[in-house]
Amino acid sequence: MDQNNSLPPYAQGLASPQGAMTPGIPIFSPMMPYGTGLTPQPIQNTNSLSILEEQQRQQQQQQQQQQQQQQQQQQQQQQQQQAVAAAAVQQSTSQQTTQGTSGQAPQLFHSQTLTTAPLPGTTPLYPSPVTPMTPITPATPASESSGIVPQLQNIVSTVNLGCKLDLKTIALRARNAEYNPKRFAAVIMRIREPRTTALIFSSGKMVCTGAKSEEQSRLAARKYARVVQKLGFPAKFLDFKIQNMVGSCDVKFPIRLEGLVLTHQQFSSYEPELFPGLIYRMIKPRIVLLIFVSGKVVLTGAKVRAEIYEAFENIYPILKGFRKTT
Amino acid sequence: MPGRGRCPDCGSTELVEDSHYSQSQLVCSDCGCVVTEGVLTTTFSDEGNLREVTYSRSTGENEQISRSQQRGLRRVRDLCRVLQLPPTFEDTAVAYYQQAYRHSGIRAARLQKKEVLVGCCVLITCRQHNWPLTMGAICTLLYADLDVFSSIYMQIVKLLGLDVPSLCLAELVKTYCSSFKLFQASPSVPAKYVEDKEKMLSRTLQLVELANETWLVTGRHPLPVITAATFLAWQSLQPADRLSCSLARFCKLANVDLPYPASSRLQELLAVLLRMAEQLAWLRVLRLDKRSVVKHIGDLLQHRHSLVRLAFRDGTAEVETRGKEPPAWGQGQREGEVGNNSLGLPQGKRPASPALLLPPCMLKPPKPICPAPPVSTVTGDENISDSEIEQYLRTPQEVRDFQRAQAARQAATSVPNPP
Numbered sequence: 001m002d003q004n005n006s007l008p009p010y011a012q013g014l015a016s017p018q019g020a021m022t023p024g025i026p027i028f029s030p031m032m033p034y035g036t037g038l039t040p041q042p043i044q045n046t047n048s049l050s051i052l053e054e055q056q057r058q059q060q061q062q063q064q065q066q067q068q069q070q071q072q073q074q075q076q077q078q079q080q081q082q083a084v085a086a087a088a089v090q091q092s093t094s095q096q097t098t099q100g101t102s103g104q105a106p107q108l109f110h111s112q113t114l115t116t117a118p119l120p121g122t123t124p125l126y127p128s129p130v131t132p133m134t135p136i137t138p139a140t141p142a143s144e145s146s147g148i149v150p151q152l153q154n155i156v157s158t159v160n161l162g163c164k165l166d167l168k169t170i171a172l173r174a175r176n177a178e179y180n181p182k183r184f185a186a187v188i189m190r191i192r193e194p195r196t197t198a199l200i201f202s203s204g205k206m207v208c209t210g211a212k213s214e215e216q217s218r219l220a221a222r223k224y225a226r227v228v229q230k231l232g233f234p235a236k237f238l239d240f241k242i243q244n245m246v247g248s249c250d251v252k253f254p255i256r257l258e259g260l261v262l263t264h265q266q267f268s269s270y271e272p273e274l275f276p277g278l279i280y281r282m283i284k285p286r287i288v289l290l291i292f293v294s295g296k297v298v299l300t301g302a303k304v305r306a307e308i309y310e311a312f313e314n315i316y317p318i319l320k321g322f323r324k325t326t
Numbered sequence: 327m328p329g330r331g332r333c334p335d336c337g338s339t340e341l342v343e344d345s346h347y348s349q350s351q352l353v354c355s356d357c358g359c360v361v362t363e364g365v366l367t368t369t370f371s372d373e374g375n376l377r378e379v380t381y382s383r384s385t386g387e388n389e390q391i392s393r394s395q396q397r398g399l400r401r402v403r404d405l406c407r408v409l410q411l412p413p414t415f416e417d418t419a420v421a422y423y424q425q426a427y428r429h430s431g432i433r434a435a436r437l438q439k440k441e442v443l444v445g446c447c448v449l450i451t452c453r454q455h456n457w458p459l460t461m462g463a464i465c466t467l468l469y470a471d472l473d474v475f476s477s478i479y480m481q482i483v484k485l486l487g488l489d490v491p492s493l494c495l496a497e498l499v500k501t502y503c504s505s506f507k508l509f510q511a512s513p514s515v516p517a518k519y520v521e522d523k524e525k526m527l528s529r530t531l532q533l534v535e536l537a538n539e540t541w542l543v544t545g546r547h548p549l550p551v552i553t554a555a556t557f558l559a560w561q562s563l564q565p566a567d568r569l570s571c572s573l574a575r576f577c578k579l580a581n582v583d584l585p586y587p588a589s590s591r592l593q594e595l596l597a598v599l600l601r602m603a604e605q606l607a608w609l610r611v612l613r614l615d616k617r618s619v620v621k622h623i624g625d626l627l628q629h630r631h632s633l634v635r636l637a638f639r640d641g642t643a644e645v646e647t648r649g650k651e652p653p654a655w656g657q658g659q660r661e662g663e664v665g666n667n668s669l670g671l672p673q674g675k676r677p678a679s680p681a682l683l684l685p686p687c688m689l690k691p692p693k694p695i696c697p698a699p700p701v702s703t704v705t706g707d708e709n710i711s712d713s714e715i716e717q718y719l720r721t722p723q724e725v726r727d728f729q730r731a732q733a734a735r736q737a738a739t740s741v742p743n744p745p
Binding site: 172173174175176189191193194212213214215216217218219222223226227230231254256257258261262265266269270271272273274275276277292293294295 | 460461462472476479480483489492493541544545546547548684685687688702704705706707708710714715716717718719720724725728729
C-alpha cells in the first residue's frame with residue numbers, strides 16, 4: 001500500500017511551475033558543491049607539495065574567512081599549528097607557518113575550527129557554506145579520534161563441506177532444519193549457541209549468518225559441519241571465509257543529510273522519497289554507510305573488522321562538520 | 327587437361343574439375359571416373375581464411391535501433407508530452423535512454439524493467455533542471471511499484487554515473503499548492519474557503535522553510551510536510567471560518583489525495599509553532615493550544631527566525647548555551663501595541679526554557695536497549711561436545727513419527743475431490 005505517491009496522476013504535471021520563477025525564499029541555499037578525491041582522509045598528509053597546493057588554493061579564500069575569525073582563535077590556531085607543524089610538516093611549509101601572520105596560516109586548521117565552532121551569538125539562518133571538504137583533512141593529532149567504536153551486528157561467512165549432501169535426509173533427521181524445495185533450494189538450519197542461521201546447499205556449500213564476531217561465526221560454522229557429520233555425511237571444513245561484516249554506531253547528534261549530499265555528491269545518495277537514510281559509498285576502504293538524521297550510522301560491506309573501524313574514523317570528521325548547520 | 331595426370335581407368339588425359347556440391351572433384355571426361363576428391367569438411371584454419379560475414383553483421387542489427395528500443399524512445403517522448411515538459415527535456419531524456427540501452431544488462435532486461443527505465447530517464451532529466459517531479463507521480467503514470475522503480479532508479483544512476491540533484495523543495499511547493507482547487511468558488515468549494523493563490527503560496531513556503539529549519543523535513547518524504555503546511559497556511563489566512571475544517575476534508579475539497587503521514591507532520595508543525603508562541607508575551611498569556619495557535623501563525627511567521635532561536639537551543643551544541651532570560655517582549659512590534667513586562671505579566675511567569683532543536687526521532691524516549699551482549703571470549707576453535715550436537719538430531723523414534731505424519735499428510739492431500 002503506497003501512500004507516498006499522493007498526487008493524482010496529472011496533478012503535478014499539468015500545473016507546470018514555469019521554470020523562470022525563482023522561489024522568493026531560498027530554502028536550500030546552495031552550498032559550495034565540493035568533493036574531490038577518493039577518500040576523506042583524516043590522517044595527516046606529509047607531502048609538502050600537496051600541502052603547498054592546498055595553501056595556494058586556500059589563500060584565495062583567506063579574506064573571506066579572516067572576517068569571520070576573531071583574533072583570539074587565530075592565535076590559538078597558530079600555536080597548535082606550530083606544535084604540529086614542527087612535528088610533521090617539512091621545512092618549507094613550517095617556515096611559512098612560523099612566519100605566519102594570520103594571512104599566511106595554512107588552511108588546514110581553518111577548515112576544522114570553522115565548521116565546529118561558529119561565533120557565539122550568531123546562529124546561521126541558512127545553512128552556512130561549509131568550507132570545502134578536501135581529501136587532505138587537517139592534521140588531527142592521533143589522539144583526537146572519535147572515541148566511538150562501532151559494534152558488530154552481523155557476520156556472513158561461507159564454508160565448503162566438501163561433499164554432496166542429500167537435503168531430504170538432513171531435513172528428516174535434524175530437529176533444527178527446515179526444507180521447502182519449492183521455495184528455496186537449501187536447508188535452513190539454526191543453532192542456539194552462537195545464535196546463528198545456516199543455509200546448506202546440496203553441493204556441500206554452506207552460508208552462516210547472524211554471528212556477532214568472526215570467532216563466533218567460525219565456531220557456529222564448525223557446529224553446523226559437525227551436525228552434518230553426525231547425520232552421516234563425510235563433511236569437512238574447507239575454505240572458511242568471512243564474506244561480509246555489518247557494524248553500527250551512534251554519533252549522538254543530528255545530521256543535515258541534505259547538506260552532506262551536496263558536499264559529497266559523488267559518494268552520497270540521498271532520496272528521501274525512497275529511504276530516510278543517506279547511502280554513502282566510501283571508496284577507501286570499500287564500505288557502504290547508511291547515515292540517518294538521528295546520528296545513527298550503519299556500516300556494511302567489510303571483509304575485516306579493521307575496515308569498519310577505519311571507515312567510521314573517516315566519516316566521523318565529516319559528520320562533525322555538519323553538526324552546527326541548523 | 328594436359329599436365330594434370332591421367333585417368334587410372336582409361337588412361338585419358340581429359341580430366342575436368344567438376345565439383346559435386348561442395349566437394350571439389352577431378353573427373354575424367356571420357357569414362358567418368360573420379361580421379362581425386364577434395365576434402366568434404368573444412369578445417370578450422372581453412373575456415374579462418376574464408377571470408378564469411380557473421381550473421382549479426384549481415385542483418386545489420388548493430389546499425390539499427392532495435393524495435394524494443396524504438397518503443398522505449400517513443401514512450402519517453404510520450405511521457406514528456408503528457409507531463410507537458412519543455413521540449414529540451416525530451417531530447418535529454420531520450421539521450422539518457424539511449425545511453426542506458428548501450429549496456430547489455432539493460433538490453434537484456436525484462437520489458438517491465440524497460441518500461442520503468444522510461445520513467446527513470448524522465449525523472450533524472452526533470453531533477454537536473456529543477457523541475458519538481460516526484461517519484462510517486464511517475465509511478466502512478468507508469469502503473470509501476472515504487473520498490474521496483476527505486477531499484478531500477480538506483481541501478482541506472484550508478485550505471486550511468488549520473489549526478490542527480492535533490493528534489494527542489496521550493497519548486498515542489500509551488501507546483502503542489504497550485505494543484506489545490508481552492509482558488510475559485512465552485513459547487514464543492516464554498517466562498518469562505520476560497521483563497522488567493524499568491525498569499526497561500528507565500529505562507530506555505532514560509533511554513534515549509536520553518537519545518538526544514540526545525541528538522542521536520544530531513545529524512546522524510548517531502549510531500550506530506552507540504553500538505554500539512556498548505557493546510558495550516560490556508561487555515562491561518564481566515565481562521566474564523568476555517569478552523570472547523572479538518573485536514574481530510576480540506577484535501578477532499580481541494581481534490582488532492584491526503585498522504586498518510588500528513589497528519590503527524592501537522593501535529594509536529596503545530597508543536598513547533600506552539601513553542602515559538604511561548605516566546606511572545608502577548609501570546610503566552612493566551613495559553614494557546616493546537617487549535618488557537620493557528621490564528622497567530624501570521625505573526626509567528628513574521629518573526630520566525632528570532633523566535634526559533636529563542637524557543638530552541640541547539641541540540642547539537644557541545645556547550646549548551648544556558649538560557650539567559652529572553653526578553654519579555656517579542657522581537658517584533660505589533661502596530662499600536664507594545665508588549666511590555668509591566669502589562670500585568672504575573673510574577674514568576676517566564677517563557678519556557680528553550681527546548682532542544684532535534685529531529686523528532688531523537689526526541690522520542692529511547693527504546694529500552696537490550697543490554698549489550700557480554701564480550702564473549704570465543705576463539706572459534708573450541709571443542710564441540712557431542713551432547714551439544716546430539717540435541718539437534720532427531721531420535722529414530724522421532725524420525726519414524728515424522729515420516730508417518732508426512733505420509734498421512736500426503737495421503738490426505740492426494741485424495742481426489744469427489745465430483
